[in-house]
Amino acid sequence: xxxxxxxxxxxxxxxxxxxxxxxxxxxxxxxxxxxxxxxxxxxxxxxxxxxxxxxxxxxxxxxxxxxxxxxxxxxxxxxxxxxxxxxxxxxxxxxxxxxxxxxxxxxxxxxxxxxxxxxxxxxxxxxxxxxxxxxxxxxxxxxxxxxxxxxxxxxxxxxxx
Amino acid sequence: xxxxxxxxxxxxxxxxxxxxxxxxxxxxxxxxxxxxxxxxxxxxxxxxxxxxxxxxxxxxxxxxxxxxxxxxxxxxxxxxxxxxxxxxxxxxxxxxxxxxxxxxxxxxxxxxxxxxxxxxxxxxxxxxxxxxxxxxxxxxxxxxxxxxxxxxxxxxxxxxxxxxxxxxxxxxxxxxxxxxxxxxxxxxxxxxxxxxxxxxxxxxxxxxxxxxxxxxxxxxxxxxxxxxxxxxxxxxxxxxxxxxxxxxxxxxxxxxxxxxxxxxxxxxxxxxxxxxxxxxxxxxxxxxxxxxxxxxxxxxxxxxxxxxxxxxxxxxxxxxxxxxxxxxxxxxxxxxxxxxxxxxxxxxxxxxxxxxxxxxxxxxxxxxxxxxxxxxxxxxxxxxxxxxxxxxxxxxxxxxxxxxxxxxxxxxxxxxxxxxxxxxxxxx
Numbered sequence: 001x002x003x004x005x006x007x008x009x010x011x012x013x014x015x016x017x018x019x020x021x022x023x024x025x026x027x028x029x030x031x032x033x034x035x036x037x038x039x040x041x042x043x044x045x046x047x048x049x050x051x052x053x054x055x056x057x058x059x060x061x062x063x064x065x066x067x068x069x070x071x072x073x074x075x076x077x078x079x080x081x082x083x084x085x086x087x088x089x090x091x092x093x094x095x096x097x098x099x100x101x102x103x104x105x106x107x108x109x110x111x112x113x114x115x116x117x118x119x120x121x122x123x124x125x126x127x128x129x130x131x132x133x134x135x136x137x138x139x140x141x142x143x144x145x146x147x148x149x150x151x152x153x154x155x156x157x158x159x160x161x
Numbered sequence: 162x163x164x165x166x167x168x169x170x171x172x173x174x175x176x177x178x179x180x181x182x183x184x185x186x187x188x189x190x191x192x193x194x195x196x197x198x199x200x201x202x203x204x205x206x207x208x209x210x211x212x213x214x215x216x217x218x219x220x221x222x223x224x225x226x227x228x229x230x231x232x233x234x235x236x237x238x239x240x241x242x243x244x245x246x247x248x249x250x251x252x253x254x255x256x257x258x259x260x261x262x263x264x265x266x267x268x269x270x271x272x273x274x275x276x277x278x279x280x281x282x283x284x285x286x287x288x289x290x291x292x293x294x295x296x297x298x299x300x301x302x303x304x305x306x307x308x309x310x311x312x313x314x315x316x317x318x319x320x321x322x323x324x325x326x327x328x329x330x331x332x333x334x335x336x337x338x339x340x341x342x343x344x345x346x347x348x349x350x351x352x353x354x355x356x357x358x359x360x361x362x363x364x365x366x367x368x369x370x371x372x373x374x375x376x377x378x379x380x381x382x383x384x385x386x387x388x389x390x391x392x393x394x395x396x397x398x399x400x401x402x403x404x405x406x407x408x409x410x411x412x413x414x415x416x417x418x419x420x421x422x423x424x425x426x427x428x429x430x431x432x433x434x435x436x437x438x439x440x441x442x443x444x445x446x447x448x449x450x451x452x453x454x455x456x457x458x459x460x461x462x463x464x465x466x467x468x469x470x471x472x473x474x475x476x477x478x479x480x481x482x483x484x485x486x487x488x489x490x491x492x493x494x495x496x497x498x499x500x501x502x503x504x505x506x507x508x509x510x511x512x513x514x515x516x517x518x519x520x521x522x523x524x525x526x527x528x529x530x531x532x533x534x535x536x537x538x539x540x541x542x543x544x545x546x547x548x549x550x551x552x553x554x555x556x557x558x559x560x561x562x563x564x565x566x567x568x569x570x571x572x573x574x575x576x577x578x579x580x581x582x583x584x585x586x587x588x589x
Contacts, residue, residue, distance in 0.1 A: 021323070022325075023363055024343075025276075025345070030327070030345070034328070065345065065347060068347040068505075071287045071288070071327060086495070088250065088481060089406035091495045092408065092483070101490070105394045125331070126250070126499070128286070128288070129252055129255070130250050131412035132483075134578075
């Protein structure tokens with residue numbers, strides 16, 4: 001048996017409100033998964049069953065949505081989820097080298113959580129900020145016009161060691 | 162600022178106050194809505210048709226004609242704003258939503274009034290947290306000021322607008338994929354016909370328009386179709402916001418009339434290339450657009466027809482400028498990795514094809530390819546065109562075919578280097 005998952009009282013209320021916000025209950029699945037991720041840092045498998053009960057929707061429907069979209073973390077991430085864009089314009093301006101050097105600096109492989117639990121570094125596709133290449137998204141925030149030193153500095157300011 | 166720029170939509174983008182309702186109103190905000198609400202809805206559609214406005218998201222379909230496909234009855238219909246900007250190289254919608262959220266909302270209310278829709282959604286890509294926050298605030302302001310909701314500005318017209326956040330899937334930028342996603346399903350595209358205007362969101366008539374398209378409607382109604390047509394060419398009317406990135410001195414978002422030469426866009430508007438560099442190629446309309454060689458780039462104009470004639474497309478207006486420091490095999494490898502990653506997996510030619518051409522390109526880059534593999538990329542890509550539910554398969558095939566054809570020598574160099582290392586026959 002997997003460990004039971006529950007949202008906070010406010011979180012559960014929010015999901016219930018989303019259920020009536022749109023024309024169909026299913027549209028509340030993405031907002032509900034965001035709420036789980038906001039509270040838990042990632043979306044654990046047991047939260048799917050919990051949401052199915054809370055929302056009165058089949059588990060399979062929630063799982064289908066969860067697995068389709070890349071923004072829902074399937075595994076735990078560090079406190080700072082560092083997503084370095086390595087699509088074309090960023091790659092032309094050193095995005096891949098930046099991602100590699102950050103992995104070395106924080107001693108992690110791509111997608112892995114650092115030993116202190118603070119940092120995960122991933123390479124991601126175009127984030128729509130190509131004129132400020134290379135750039136990265138840390139949690140919800142865009143940090144742009146980067147070089148290695150500037151990126152490390154920004155991460156340190158956000159709490160990375 | 163270059164004298165070739167035209168600040169129609171972007172006139173006030175440099176003013177921070179333009180983001181809020183008060184500042185927006187100071188610069189004529191919502192005055193066009195007042196005018197529009199007094200017009201016959203059909204007159205607005207006619208004006209948009211006459212303006213020649215074409216979809217600014219990528220397909221370039223005439224907006225007024227799209228609106229005209231809606232059934233002529235009282236059936237409820239939806240307006241969806243496509244803010245799922247994801248085509249690599251594109252960022253102008255983000256700029257528009259951050260700088261001028263009310264411009265989009267005003268354009269949307271006018272458009273909704275024209276097509277008699279009482280409910281609209283802005284579907285924004287999940288990564289755009291900051292623009293979403295700005296838009297939510299603007300929506301709240303608009304509701305509070307009676308610009309949304311019941312009986313807008315006493316006109317008797319009701320309209321509700323909401324924001325829906327995607328969760329990281331390029332395919333949701335395709336209009337039927339977006340509809341699936343908004344319905345709470347996997348964002349997989351649907352077969353057309355039926356087109357969304359007949360059967361879209363929840364099987365109801367639905368119009369899906371891009372952010373820039375909807376914002377432009379405001380200026381067409383403000384100044385009239387003829388004034389709008391003064392910019393651009395006969396068949397590509399108006400201004401366009403181009404997202405320019407890559408190896409130019411001043412990358413950014415620039416509004417210019419359609420039909421401007423690509424040469425002027427690069428060398429005048431964007432300050433040219435970095436010192437000592439030579440132009441090698443340009444991707445003129447987002448990473449799915451066939452690449453142009455330097456020679457082709459210097460001859461082409463940035464409008465739908467000229468680019469189609471040159472074998473490429475205007476797409477979303479994302480111009481990626483590539484100088485001679487770049488390796489084309491590497492850039493194709495990056496590009497195809499993306500399309501393979503984003504294929505939704507419904508159609509075999511796309512699901513399998515994007516993987517194959519991505520893997521073959523990658524193996525050539527790693528020095529493990531043969532001459533036959535170069536032909537194989539082209540062969541597989543050609544069989545991916547026009548065979549699937551949506552255009553993602555074509556979006557991967559077009560760069561593959563054009564890169565391999567126009568820069569074949571670079572692919573051959575990789576093959577030969579690998580062969581030399583292994584001591585084999587290149588044609589084996």
